[in-house]
Amino acid sequence: MxxxxxxxxxxxxxxxxxxxxxxxxxxxxxxxxxxxxxxxxxxxxxxxxxxxxxxxxxxxxxxxxxxxxxxxxxxxxxxxxxxxxxxxxxxxxxxxxxxxxxxxxxxxxxxxxxxxxxxxxxxxVLGLTGLTAYIGLTKFGRPQAGEQLVVSAAAGAVGSLVGQIGRLMGLKVAGIAGSDEKCRWLQENLQFDTAFNYRAENFSRTLADHLKNDGVDIYFDNVGGPVTDAVMSLLNPHARIVVCGQIALYNLDYGLEERPRFSDLLISRAQASGFIVAEHQSEFPEALETLGRWYGEGLLVAExxxxxxxxxxxxxxxxxxxxxxxxxxxxxxx
Amino acid sequence: MxxxxxxxxxxxxxxxxxxxxxxxxxxxxxxxxxxxxxxxxxxxxxxxxxxxxxxxxxxxxxxxxxxxxxxxxxxxxxxxxxxxxxxxxxxxxxxxxxxxxxxxxxxxxxxxxxxxxxxxxxxxVLGLTGLTAYIGLTKFGRPQAGEQLVVSAAAGAVGSLVGQIGRLMGLKVAGIAGSDEKCRWLQENLQFDTAFNYRAENFSRTLADHLKNDGVDIYFDNVGGPVTDAVMSLLNPHARIVVCGQIALYNLDYGLEERPRFSDLLISRAQASGFIVAEHQSEFPEALETLGRWYGEGLLVAExxxxxxxxxxxxxxxxxxxxxxxxxxxxxxx
Structure with a gap:
């Protein structure tokens, strides 16, 4: 020492x-x-x-x-x-x-x-990761039971909790992740309704085919880039986009090719909100109580x-x- | 006949x-x-x-x-x-x-x-144009007196009213328009605080220089494209973007070069809201009453x-x- x-x-x-x-x-x-x-x-x-x-x-x-x-x-x-x-x-x-x-x-x-x-x-789950997932989804996603949620980086720390919290709130949950194995895990272990591998050929078309009836009510975005582009054209009227992370962009120089279109927001009268959890400390106690209860009851897998x-x-x-x-x-x- | x-x-x-x-x-x-x-x-x-x-x-x-x-x-x-x-x-x-x-x-x-x-x-001014300006700015822009408003297509129908309404609500108002003559008109006839010609050389830099101290609290976007790109990097924390129109994009095929970055929303914890006025009819009476009063008192130039x-x-x-x-x-x- x-x-x-x-x-x-x-x-x-x-x-x-x-x-x-x-x-x-x-x-x-x-x-x-x-x-x-x-x-x-x-x-x-x-x-x-x-x-x-x-x-x-x-x-x-x-x-x-x-x-x-x-x-x-x-x-x-x-x-x-x-x-x-x-x-x-x-x-x-x-x-x-x-x-x-x-x-x-x-x-x-x-x-x-x-x-x-x-x-x-x-x-x-009982720290900033869980708080980010919970506050982002509830406050900026404004979920209503029965709505369709799409989560990018769904097998990641925040994404895997967002999807599970969405299920607990009665949403239909689709995850987007980077391998077939992660997609299987999301469906089999975390009870996501569907999951899509963004590295698969025809990813955009497959996503659109699966979501064409339900559309997207809430998009919890952890990645940005082409994945987000694929989701943006599927928004339902009054969709909410929670801009939590843009991991696809962090390692790029500025001057990006792939960026979401505000025209998609206009067409769908959608709202995109960037947020960081540190600015919502007054909501931490209630969020931690709920997360703690769910976790204690075995309702959240904290991978x-x-x-x-x-x-x-x-x-x-x-x-x-x-x-x-x-x-x-x-x-x-x- | x-x-x-x-x-x-x-x-x-x-x-x-x-x-x-x-x-x-x-x-x-x-x-x-x-x-x-x-x-x-x-x-x-x-x-x-x-x-x-x-x-x-x-x-x-x-x-x-x-x-x-x-x-x-x-x-x-x-x-x-x-x-x-x-x-x-x-x-x-x-x-x-x-x-x-x-x-x-x-x-x-x-x-x-x-x-x-x-x-x-x-x-x-007493129809959908005025309602779009008023409801877009008040409901989605959530203005606070003293804040900095930027309006694109500021010499257009909606934009020219947004800027004037912003002034009446105590905002600092910067307009973006397509000619020096329009910019002069905005400042001299509509009392905009500043106006910028997006066709001028060094437009982005001039805009950034003028707004570097105040930043942008509300961006009322009628155009999209490169003008919007220039504004997005000047957002203050918790800025609101009212996505009202995207006229720069309407005549383009899809597959755009210039698109706003969600990473800008994240960095500034900003919110971008697409809206159409037809969905806010319950607010028409109050809005028309206010617009009618201002217009009757000569406070709005209805060019x-x-x-x-x-x-x-x-x-x-x-x-x-x-x-x-x-x-x-x-x-x-x-």
Missing amino acids: SENRVVYFVKRPSAMVAPDAFEVRREPMPASGQTDAVLVESLYASVDPYMRGRMADRKSYTAPFEVGQPMTGGMVGRVLESSTEGVSPGAWVFGMWPWAEYALVPARSLRVLDPHLPPTTALH ETITNGFDHLIEAFIGLFHGQNRGKAIVRIK | SENRVVYFVKRPSAMVAPDAFEVRREPMPASGQTDAVLVESLYASVDPYMRGRMADRKSYTAPFEVGQPMTGGMVGRVLESSTEGVSPGAWVFGMWPWAEYALVPARSLRVLDPHLPPTTALH ETITNGFDHLIEAFIGLFHGQNRGKAIVRIK
């Missing part, structure tokens, strides 16, 4: 993110002893597509990562040293801190985890792809953009 | 609409005498960009025009024969009927005009470009797509 390893962000990627954007540095252990600073040992790191957005030097909903600074994200860890009441050594906590084995974190930014729940749920070892943090992150995860991608650090 | 002239729609245009899409036919006068059918003499015809959308054979918010049928639109006329109480011969009426010198129209579809108001206002003569109906319509009108384009038939 005399040394710490930290992942630094050292180079802005211009297209597909690669390992040379990062550097692992060995450093002395963070100095403890500051009031209100808690020394934590990192146990799990959340790797998320939105982080790619922060690696670009342009206006976005969160500040860009600064070159030369550590990567930072959602983490679960164990308290090693603390002088703050209620955050005792040994407690498991959730917070945002660097991709590092150890970190000094302000006590007020930490949430102590319920020991009865699997700790990774704090990064997942995780866990990569073992700090040494594999970077490759797990890059793997997000190559479809390597099913459900939430998490790295077990210790 | 023994003969009628009617404009028929005879050929779907594949790109820019041209005169060969239409044919003027001479026909006998419509037979009167049916119960509830009123014989009207057409006095003014409204020509509107949305009609180009109905000339394409694809799903839209109104049914496509059928090839071989007359063109139909908003009209003002005088009642010649009627057996319906309240719709007496001599009355001036508004309704939807064919581009023809005379027509038989169901009495229940007609609105008798207030003789104290200029009759063309029924096609304009009109009037083309004289039935013979020029088709060219007036085509002229819409070449920027020939300022304010509402109307054809005086008699």
